[in-house]
Every structure is written in structure tokens, then in C-alpha cells.
Amino acid sequence: MRIKEIIVVEGKDDTTAIKRALDADTIETNGSAVSSETIEKIRLAQEKRGVIIFTDPDFPGEKIRKKVSEEVPGCKHAFITKKDARPVSGKGIGVEHASPESIREALREAHTMENEIEEVITQEDLLTAGLIAGPRAKARRERLGEILKIGYTNGKQLHKRLRMFQIDKESFAKALAQVVQEE
Incomplete structure (x- = not known):
């Protein structure tokens, strides 16, 4: 499976997990303090190929997701459950612990968020x-x-x-x- 969009992940271990699951390019944010240089790379990637934000299901991951989506509108979002993001043994939570199938499924189900839409569910x-x-x-x-x-x-x-x-x-x-x- 080849992904056209460039996937935004938190770090090297996430890139390794993505590449185990499928053929894709990534941009690593290297933590929740996303630099202006990284935002510019993501902006260019969005213009050329599109971007899927795929961060860990935790507070820092959500912080990165929010920052990138505010700075680079129109990105798709892929999510993984906390259960799928836990290691078999040990502590931690992250994309790097997910199985290749969980990663592929999350990327298949990626959504685009729209900011200005009508409220359907109150x-x-x-x-x-x-x-x-x-x-x-x-x-x-x-x-x-x-x-x-x-x-x-x-x-x-x-x-x-x-x-x-x-x-x-x-x-x-x-x-x-x-x-x-x-x-």
C-alpha cells in the first residue's frame, strides 16, 4: 500500500512503524514544540501532495495535531486508539507501538476536518x-x-x-x- 499524502508524525520511532506498515513519506515534528521550519515543511507538503496528521492518542499528540491544523488548514487526520497504541510489554503509548494493520486501518479511515460547518449534533x-x-x-x-x-x-x-x-x-x-x- 502506497500513501500519496505525507504523514506528519511525532518522531523517528513513529516513522519506523509507518514504514513497517506501508510505503509512505513522513515529516517528524520532534516533540510538541513544533518549530516554524517544520510548519513550513508541512505547509509545502500540503500544497504539493496533501498531509495526514497521525499523532499519539495522548495530550502531547493532541497538542501537535491542534497546532499543525491551525497553521496548515485542510490536513487529513488519522487516529489510533489508546488500546492499539500500547506496547505489548512495558509502558508508554504511541503510534510506534501499533501493529502494521492498525496503522493501515487508521490511515485508510483518515478524515478531513472542516472548520465552518453547521451544527448537527448539539x-x-x-x-x-x-x-x-x-x-x-x-x-x-x-x-x-x-x-x-x-x-x-x-x-x-x-x-x-x-x-x-x-x-x-x-x-x-x-x-x-x-x-x-x-x-
Whole structure:
């Protein structure tokens, strides 16, 4: 499998994992303090071939994702679950620990975020679904993010990400039904 877009990752170990999974080029941010030179490389890559941001499912990874998407609009986003990003033994979480199949699937499911779109799913819908408050809200959001391939978010970010990925009510309802059925 060959990916046309250039994949933005956090470091060398992520690049190694990507190359084990498929034929692709990467740009490494080398941590969450993304330099202006790296942003310029990503901007050029987006103009020439397109970019997929594929960072770890943790706070620093989300910080990088946010910074790059703000500076370079129109990038696609690939997400991996925390479960798939854990090593077989030892500690840590990251793309570098994911299996080649998990990486390929995440890249196949990459989405483009749109900033200016109509609200389809409201905060009230999220509250009613038990995704914002309640004892199971965090676990529900995590599973919903896996099913919809939009990554894990806190309650506030979930509303924003559902809008950005243009998740419609039918897809949301179907994913939520699966979450509830699995509980």
C-alpha cells in the first residue's frame, strides 16, 4: 500500500512503524514544540501532495495535531486508539507501538476536518446520551471515538470534533447504539 499524502508524525520511532506498515513519506515534528521550519515543511507538503496528521492518542499528540491544523488548514487526520497504541510489554503509548494493520486501518479511515460547518449534533444531544456528564461518560466518549474513527476527546472537544468531521445524526445514533449495547 502506497500513501500519496505525507504523514506528519511525532518522531523517528513513529516513522519506523509507518514504514513497517506501508510505503509512505513522513515529516517528524520532534516533540510538541513544533518549530516554524517544520510548519513550513508541512505547509509545502500540503500544497504539493496533501498531509495526514497521525499523532499519539495522548495530550502531547493532541497538542501537535491542534497546532499543525491551525497553521496548515485542510490536513487529513488519522487516529489510533489508546488500546492499539500500547506496547505489548512495558509502558508508554504511541503510534510506534501499533501493529502494521492498525496503522493501515487508521490511515485508510483518515478524515478531513472542516472548520465552518453547521451544527448537527448539539451539546444537549451529548448530555442526553451520557457523553458529557455521568459515571460512564469518559468510557462512552472513548468508545464512540473509536467507532467513528475520530479519536478520544473530552466532552467539550467531542462536540467540536463531531462538527469538524461532519458526523451526521444517523452515524452518531448508530455508533451510540453500539456503545450502549456493549456496556
